[in-house]
Amino acid sequence: MLETNTILGTAPATLGTVFTNGYEFAQGSGYALPEYPFVEPPELATGKVKRHPVVIVGGGITGLTLACALAHYGVKAVLLDEDNTVGVKGASSRGICYAQKTLEIFKRLSIYGRIAAKGVQWSVGRTFAGADEVYAFDLRQQQTHSLSRQPPFINIQQFYVEGFLVEQLYQPAPEERLVDLRWSHRVTGFEQNGDFATLQLETPAGAYTLQADHVIDCTGSRSPFRAWCGATVTAQKGDDRWCIADVRFKNPPPVERHTWIEAPFNEGRAVWQHLMADGVWRIDYQMPPHANPEEVSREEVVRARLKAQFRSQAGQELDDADYEIVWVGPYAYRSECLDSLRHGRVFFAGDAAHVMSPFGARGGNSGVQDADNLAWKLAAVLQGHAAPALLDSYHHERHEAAKHNVLVTNRTARFLRPADGAERLFRTAALSLAREHLFARQLVNTGRMSTPNHYTRSGVCGPAGGRATQNVGFAWADGSPGELLDLLAWAHGRLLLLVFGDVSGAGLARLAALSKEAGIRCVQVLGTDDRATAVEYVVDREGHLQATCHVFGHAWALLRPDGHVAATGESVDASAVHAVAGALGAHISPDTREPT
């Protein structure tokens, strides 16, 4: 659940902060990270300035997800990364928890299997205050509400996810690769006009210039593009300080998530403890306000903290041989949200667009969803299926999501670091009630897990649209099992119209016209008593498809490639035709667009 911010950015303007999220004081034996080859770009030899339709800057989880998603839709892109590896140099591990919606996206991008095999899942969580357990839960007993084929979350080090994405991009033969991965490329300058952007680049082989129709800034929280574009930021600085220790034990704790709101072994402050891949535990300690990052991450200080918390197999004080410190990194919590996620030709995604406290794993998970949201829209516009105005809906939808995530994480931060006086009093009251009464557990806010956002103010979603679907199961016409992601894969970047129940002759004619003229994919979804009349149909005996589309009885639901519902309606009439045009940006008026 804890994760920290990327430092892939290169903004010289924001360097010099005393306590950054940049892990200058990182300690530990580190992780072995892969290194990727720098290839001299053709521009250096020819001296020609080339124009690219899409340039992604930053090869973190957001930029790589975007690259993979664009490749999935058949769109070419250039990805620039300032170093030659995944993760942050200094062997950090950053994010550790990937939520269901993210896992569904990774399933679409064909890396889910590797994540599930490498990562770990836990189901028992315990929350402590002082020496007492306040409450415990077992997610295996709470999962009936989830119909997705993916679990609620998987814990895995972020660099594994990034590495899987890179390998996915390298998988096709060189001449068939759609994404040009340019490692060891540092962006040193930027300008844009109404038609294109120009990037100045520095590489080990020299400097050069390239042009881009669309630039996607995925450079992280120190993005230089913010200043280059004059982007304004709504920010909140906290004084909460934490220090991570990633540790491997000879005598590992139980595979459960433990959170202490007031840990007796950490001077009454909070501690998080959970497992990642390779038997590495992330222990995250809340530090005193304004703690010195260099001091709290010193090896002896970290060892003293671990010895206060853990015992050896024999129940003795931990010996240095009983555990290995893989990585240590201090960091500060803050929240920032760009006021506009689009500035002319530049789109901001991931930490470049928004920074939040790590509670609920909302940083990495929202970066992946930013990328997924933008990818299908870029593909639709570049392939001529949608108007360029569709791209403005990226800001409408993901800015609402970012603001919501900042709100939710700030509430958790306030519970975990209450101001003296009434805030602390109410936390004490809530904790004491939670020990006795079920209702009060809801007040104990140790983080709210990232969930897909509902787009309520989108210019491309109908009044009943905007919600995410889950990857539910159904049966194909031949009776074999299928899942919603199969249908989305079949639609391959086009809109998917699901029509539930019987379809009239006029409705069938309308579906045929929509498929032909708007290039959308139409599928009839049969309940137990319905008759197959459409060309393509599936069977939804349990009603899971219908439930996840939030419709009842005879209805249609228009799904987007990102799995969100664009619109719903009752009969296949002019309303469906209108919804298809709307979902592709036909109703976004030019005066609501961002100035360039």
Add this chain to the structure above:
Amino acid sequence: MKPDTPLITRLHFQDADAFYECLLDAHQGLSREESELLNARLILLMANQLGDTAVLKACVAAARKT
């Protein structure tokens, strides 16, 4: 108070005097800190009885005015 407020301001107690006495009795013999904690616990317990977001917000706003 605006007419569309969800706040109940007419008499709603079954027995106002008895509740008031019960509340004072509960605080008897408590230190200032203990009383404050009792009140905080009581607010959270009562808030859960109400549940309704609009009513709770109206209660907080009305209490802030005094």
